[in-house]
Amino acid sequence: SSELTTAEADWKKVNYYNVYKDIADLLEDEDYDDGSYGPVFVRLAWHASGTYSKKDRTGGSTGGTIRFHPEANYGANAGLHVARERLEPLKKKYPHISYADLYTLAGVVAIQELGGPVVPWRPGRPDAITAAAVAATPDGRLPDAAQGADHVRDIFYRMGFNDQEIVALEGAHALGRCHTDRSGFDGPWNASPTAFTNFLFTELLDNTWVPKKWDGPFQYVDKATGQFMMLPADIAFKTDPKFRQYVEQYAKDQDLFFADFSKAFVKLLELGVQFPEDAPVYQFKPLE
Ligand code: DDH
Known part of the structure; x- marks a missing residue:
């Protein structure tokens, strides 16, 4: 009223x-x-x-x-x-x-x-x-970071998004970091967290992601340096074949990612x- x-x-x-x-x-x-x-x-x-x-x-x-x-x-x-x-x-x-x-x-x-x-x-x-x-x-x-592809789909289909749109949106994780005093998770996804890039996708594909050894919630770190992180939900974008096809496209083509992300x-x-x-x-x- x-x-x-x-x-x-x-x-x-x-x-x-x-x-x-x-x-x-x-x-x-x-x-x-x-x-x-x-x-x-x-x-x-x-x-x-x-x-x-x-x-x-x-x-x-x-x-x-x-x-x-x-x-x-x-x-x-x-x-x-x-x-x-x-x-x-x-x-x-x-x-x-x-x-x-x-x-x-x-x-x-x-x-x-x-x-x-x-x-x-x-x-x-x-x-x-x-x-x-x-x-x-x-x-x-809102999505639970500890879960995988089925949960991510449930959440985003409820809003009316399709798989391609979901992958594009996840690309926002090129930005920022996880905070132990907010979500409990820790670290940035890549080395330039204040630049909007397609790095979520390149990092997902180019690195080997291993479980982080710590007392905090289960998450991944890159095997080579241990400096960068992925949430279990992020890893689902690499392991789920339908999500992964878009991850591969966006990793190769930043312009395509930018156009799809904007929409x-x-x-x-x-x-x-x-x-x-x-x-x-x-x-x-x-x-x-
Ligand atoms: Fe996210 N996100 N997000 N996210 N998100 C976190 C941080 C940021 C999930 C979980 C987390 C999107 C999708 C998902 C941003 C944008 C977007 C954190 C860490 C968690 C956890 C919070 C903290 O500790 O401070 C999960 C799960 C999903 C999922 O899709 C399954 C989407 C769609 C977007 C978007 O913007 C379109 C950004 C930016 C951050 C960094 C925040 C910061 O303070 O830095």
Whole structure:
């Protein structure tokens, strides 16, 4: 109902080019992780959106519900308060932007500014302004890293993705790292975690992945150096023949990966969203 959501026309009052620039200015910080908030912004955009179920059309980025308890505190979302807090000053500066738009746009800015493809983006997602305004999206809708291909398919088919799109999306693991105090897993997937590349696929194929010897959750490290990691769910992309055919294509052809990733990421960020009819599609130019 209207009192529980932001005013419908508010999205028109925002200059999204300025928001893009201001998000880009928040990316770099030499004291944080590998020097960029980009990876955790991408993860926030994905977790805000990836709760969608096409069966009952619940979940997705609409409402900006990831900022409310209980969703904010689901295990899968551990650590994402870091991204939300980093973005909060922009909500103050641009009060008419919805959180749902801000969080998804932050993912787009991060991908583009870290060297990835242009990702067309539309504004106009309404926010729930209180937690009570929305039925909480149930826990367990995001993938469990300890599981394999069947589980990954269950999760992404529920959102309406096919195998090719799933593989393309997984390529986001070129970015960032696992944190023992968030997911329990440890380490980056490759040596350039602040650059958007097709390295998830090249690393998957080029390395021998062996179980990490430690007390933490079961995961893999590369046999040669032990510096890079794969989740059990990532390894499924190498062992499952249908997933693997796309892994091989994307490892060989970064342009193909970029084009397919962009399309799949747009779809992810728009799952279940009913945009205003007059909402334009922005194709922001990466900054110099
Ligand atoms: Fe992911 N991801 N993800 N992921 N993800 C983690 C980090 C990041 C899974 C598990 C984890 C996608 C798919 C999957 C990013 C983007 C995307 C971490 C570590 C786990 C665990 C969190 C931490 O400890 O900080 C699993 C399982 C899947 C799966 O598909 C089976 C997708 C589709 C995306 C996307 O963006 C399209 C990014 C970026 C990170 C790095 C975050 C950071 O802070 O760095």
